Amino acid sequence: MKISIIGLGLIGGSFGLSLKKRSDDYHIIGWDAHAGNLARAFELGLVDEAATGLEAAVQSADWIVLAVPVDAIEHLLPHIMRNLRQDQYVVDFGSTKEQICRVADTLPNRRQFLAAHPIAGTEYSGPEAAFSSLYEDKMMIVCDQEKTAPEALEVFRKLCKLTGMTTTYLSAASHDVHLAYVSHLSHVIAFSLSQTVLKKEEDDNRILDLAGSGFASTVRLAKSSPEMWTPIFLKNKKAILESIDQYMEKMGRFRDFLENEETTSIHEFLTKGREIRKILK
Amino acid sequence: MKISIIGLGLIGGSFGLSLKKRSDDYHIIGWDAHAGNLARAFELGLVDEAATGLEAAVQSADWIVLAVPVDAIEHLLPHIMRNLRQDQYVVDFGSTKEQICRVADTLPNRRQFLAAHPIAGTEYSGPEAAFSSLYEDKMMIVCDQEKTAPEALEVFRKLCKLTGMTTTYLSAASHDVHLAYVSHLSHVIAFSLSQTVLKKEEDDNRILDLAGSGFASTVRLAKSSPEMWTPIFLKNKKAILESIDQYMEKMGRFRDFLENEETTSIHEFLTKGREIRKILK
Numbered sequence: 300m301k302i303s304i305i306g307l308g309l310i311g312g313s314f315g316l317s318l319k320k321r322s323d324d325y326h327i328i329g330w331d332a333h334a335g336n337l338a339r340a341f342e343l344g345l346v347d348e349a350a351t352g353l354e355a356a357v358q359s360a361d362w363i364v365l366a367v368p369v370d371a372i373e374h375l376l377p378h379i380m381r382n383l384r385q386d387q388y389v390v391d392f393g394s395t396k397e398q399i400c401r402v403a404d405t406l407p408n409r410r411q412f413l414a415a416h417p418i419a420g421t422e423y424s425g426p427e428a429a430f431s432s433l434y435e436d437k438m439m440i441v442c443d444q445e446k447t448a449p450e451a452l453e454v455f456r457k458l459c460k461l462t463g464m465t466t467t468y469l470s471a472a473s474h475d476v477h478l479a480y481v482s483h484l485s486h487v488i489a490f491s492l493s494q495t496v497l498k499k500e501e502d503d504n505r506i507l508d509l510a511g512s513g514f515a516s517t518v519r520l521a522k523s524s525p526e527m528w529t530p531i532f533l534k535n536k537k538a539i540l541e542s543i544d545q546y547m548e549k550m551g552r553f554r555d556f557l558e559n560e561e562t563t564s565i566h567e568f569l570t571k572g573r574e575i576r577k578i579l580k
Numbered sequence: 581m582k583i584s585i586i587g588l589g590l591i592g593g594s595f596g597l598s599l600k601k602r603s604d605d606y607h608i609i610g611w612d613a614h615a616g617n618l619a620r621a622f623e624l625g626l627v628d629e630a631a632t633g634l635e636a637a638v639q640s641a642d643w644i645v646l647a648v649p650v651d652a653i654e655h656l657l658p659h660i661m662r663n664l665r666q667d668q669y670v671v672d673f674g675s676t677k678e679q680i681c682r683v684a685d686t687l688p689n690r691r692q693f694l695a696a697h698p699i700a701g702t703e704y705s706g707p708e709a710a711f712s713s714l715y716e717d718k719m720m721i722v723c724d725q726e727k728t729a730p731e732a733l734e735v736f737r738k739l740c741k742l743t744g745m746t747t748t749y750l751s752a753a754s755h756d757v758h759l760a761y762v763s764h765l766s767h768v769i770a771f772s773l774s775q776t777v778l779k780k781e782e783d784d785n786r787i788l789d790l791a792g793s794g795f796a797s798t799v800r801l802a803k804s805s806p807e808m809w810t811p812i813f814l815k816n817k818k819a820i821l822e823s824i825d826q827y828m829e830k831m832g833r834f835r836d837f838l839e840n841e842e843t844t845s846i847h848e849f850l851t852k853g854r855e856i857r858k859i860l861k
Contacts, residue, residue, distance in 0.1 A: 418790060418791075418792040419792065419793075420792065420793070420794065421793075422794075422857075437792070438789075438790065438792075440790065467789075467790075469786075469790075477784070477786070477787050477790050478790065480776070480777050480780050480787060481777060481787060481788065481790055481791040481792070481795045482791075482792060482794055482795060484773070484776070484777075485773065485794050485795045485797075485798035485799070486794065487831065487834060488769055488773060488798055488831075489798060489853070490834070490849060490850055490853035490854075491827060491830045491831040491834060491853070492765065492766065492769060492827060493853040493854070493855070493856040494830045494849070494852055494853045495761070495765070495823065495826050495827040495830050496761050496762060496765075496856070497852070497853075497855055497856060498826065498830075499761050499823075499826070503758070505750075505758070506758050506761060506762060507762065507859050507860070508719075508748075509699060509719065509721065509748075509750075509758050509759065509762055510699075510762040510763075510860070511699040511700065511701065511718070511719075511762070511763060512700075512701070512702075513701065513703075513763055513766050513767065513800075513801050514762045514763060514766045515860050516766075516797050516798070516800050516801065517766035517769055517770060517797070517798055517800070517801060518766070518856055518860065519794075519797050519798075520794050520797065520798060521853045521854055521856050521857075522854060522856065522857040522860075523850075523854070525847050525850035525851045525854060526847075528850055529843060529846050529847045529850060532838055532846055533838070533841060533843065533846070536838055536839075536841070539838065540835065540838060540839060542776065542780075543831065543834075543835050543838075544835075545776050545779065545780070546772060546773060546776040547828060547831065547832070547835075549772045549775045549776050549779075550768065550769075550772040550824065550828065551828070553768060553771065553772060553824075554821065554824050554825075554828075557813055557814070557817055557820065557821060557824075558817075558821060560814060560817070562810060562814065565810050565813060565814070566806050566807075566810045568771060568775070569771055569804075569806035569809055569810060570806045571774075571775055571778070572770070572771035572772070572774040572775045572778075572802045573771075573774070573802055573803060573804070573805075573806060574774070574778055575774040575777070575778060575799055575802050575803065576703075576802075576803040578788050579788070579791070579796050579799065579803075
């Protein structure tokens with residue numbers, strides 16, 4: 300089976316590498332709009348073959364994986380889907396799903412499209428960031444699966460399993476709300492914290508010398524790619540705004556407790572927050 | 581040399597264990613107000629000897645290390661310092677320093693006291709959380725060092741070096757402002773994020789199944805001990821409120837950019853925030 304991966308950064312590159320490492324049954328073709336990324340991905344062995352162009356990558360594949368920023372997925376999807384043969388399938392790995400699915404729903408061969416989101420990643424990006432175990436023990440969310448041909452779902456589930464992922468199902472709308480809370484909000488937080496501390500550092504350049512592992516952990520996601528994250532925020536605006544408002548309300552409540560030195564309320568706030576340890580390892 | 585460690589949680593327990601592992605020159609005596617912690621710390625080998633009481637621990641030691649919550653340090657300090665012999669020294673490991681130093685400044689034998697803060701820790705607490713490499717490659721901040729006898733500073737610097745720490749110096753006031761930004765704020769953020777997501781989970785119990793490593797990293801500090809953190813927040817109220825306000829201002833700015841779909845401003849916000857990668861590994 301031939302799989303073409305469009306976009307050879309952390310997500311696409313790791314998917315190719317992971318399949319190559321675990322099976323000889325797949326021939327992985329790569330394409331990236333940045334010539335440097337394409338050459339580097341091939342050098343690093345993330346793909347078996349570097350395509351000569353997007354058209355060629357699409358035409359020669361049984362499966363086409365879109366691992367580009369979410370705005371680029373929306374642009375590419377109609378073009379790719381309209382030229383699809385009946386035996387080809389397209390899957391996207393975008394971090395937002397509702398708007399992409401809305402675009403897909405307008406296309407005639409909707410059943411050959413599968414909307415997916417691997418819950419895996421690091422704060423690094425580009426082909427150099429790719430590694431073969433990225434998907435180990437991770438979750439692949441498939442959205443609006445009733446709109447995809449069952450045989451395609453089955454093949455995709457097997458591909459995911461090979462990379463170490465378990466497949467789970469969710470509506471695109473529900474996916475976007477969930478992810479706003481458990482992923483997108485964390486990124487807003489990290490970027491805002493980073494800016495706050497960098498601003499303070501302008502007055503006092505010793506401040507970051509004193510940062511320990513706690514700060515490093517909380518701010519880690521601020522190293523993420525603005526090219527990837529700007530469209531994610533915009534595509535999931537409504538749910539992210541809701542999560543920011545909920546979060547700022549909680550923080551504002553803590554701020555008031557502290558201002559008024561309400562010891563018991565502060566202790567209760569922390570005790571409630573600490574419940575997360577029962578859920579996260 | 582005999583060292584008594586008062587408080588045998590993560591910080592005190594790891595300090596004892598680290599010294600014991602690296603040298604035979606120190607006899608480590610432990611005391612903890614919770615009998616269970618004391619017994620467990622002895623069982624785990626964090627200390628050589630379990631004291632029969634606080635008085636006994638203080639009287640038999642050359643150095644007394646206070647590794648209890650910051651409010652308890654303030655309560656204990658006058659009592660311990662007033663009964664100190666001339667050849668004894670006291671060091672505290674509290675995460676806030678200004679109010680503790682203010683208390684110390686009123687005591688006659690101020691030069692036998694050293695105000696310190698090891699920039700090390702995890703989200704776990706208690707003797708079970710202690711481990712011998714906690715202080716490896718970490719920083720020990722010593723505050724208002726000009727008020728401490730030079731010979732005490734020298735001995736303490738050597739103890740820290742043995743555990744793997746480098747000693748650095750800062751005024752107590754400056755320490756508290758710095759730590760508000762690079763540590764305490766991160767904890768407020770984590771507890772607030774945790775509460776936001778746990779609240780959302782009440783409506784939808786699948787939400788945390790979908791959380792990836794990014795959320796886990798951002799929320800990690802919410803597992804920290806409310807007993808330790810409530811007094812830290814209260815003792816460093818002014819600087820923490822300032823840092824929260826600065827942070828909420830940044831986040832509010834991002835929120836407005838998103839609401840108005842200002843793509844360029846969002847991209848700039850992320851690009852500025854991402855500068856942190858040049859500073860943090």
